[in-house]
Amino acid sequence: MLKRSHLRIKSLTRTRSIKAKPLRVALLLCLILNAAFGAGAQTPNNLAPGAPGNDARWPSAGKSAIGTSNSIDSKVWFTLGDGVMTEVYYPTVDVANTQKLEFIIVSADGKSVETESENTTHHIEVLDPRALSFRQINTSKTGAY
DSSP states (O other): OHHHHHHHHHHHHHHHHHHHHHHHHHHHHHHHHIIIIIHHHSOOOOOOTTOSOOOOOOOOSOOSEEEEOSSTTOOOEEEEETTEEEEEEOSSTTOEEESOBOOEEEOTTSOOEEEHHHHEEEEEEESOTTSSOEEEEEEETTSOO
8 A cells, every 4th residue: 555655646746747847948948038038128218207307305304393183083194394394194104295395485576485494483382281282383584474
């Protein structure tokens, strides 16, 4: 009985190796053809559409505040720095979707343009020392607002 089962295993092994040989040959042929002709068939294009474009730049890691809604329904988090919203995270706190969000103020005559980050003085005040709440206040350096 032992000899018979041993022979069956050997014969199955031989059958598998015989069937596997054409597959190995075909795979080897594909690899050789790909190495010979595949590299020249595609021209490498390292440029993004609309190139040259700008490098991705993220705001400074120096943050003034981090916040979210006071309800569990919100899936939005944000950070503040230099008087502006520096990042918005959605749908989880590890997925940054916005790099910088700030107001741009244009005078009524259109001659003056100010940004929150460059043309305001900003400070953050804690509303209640026992709560995680704050207020950011930006004031124009020219006194316009």
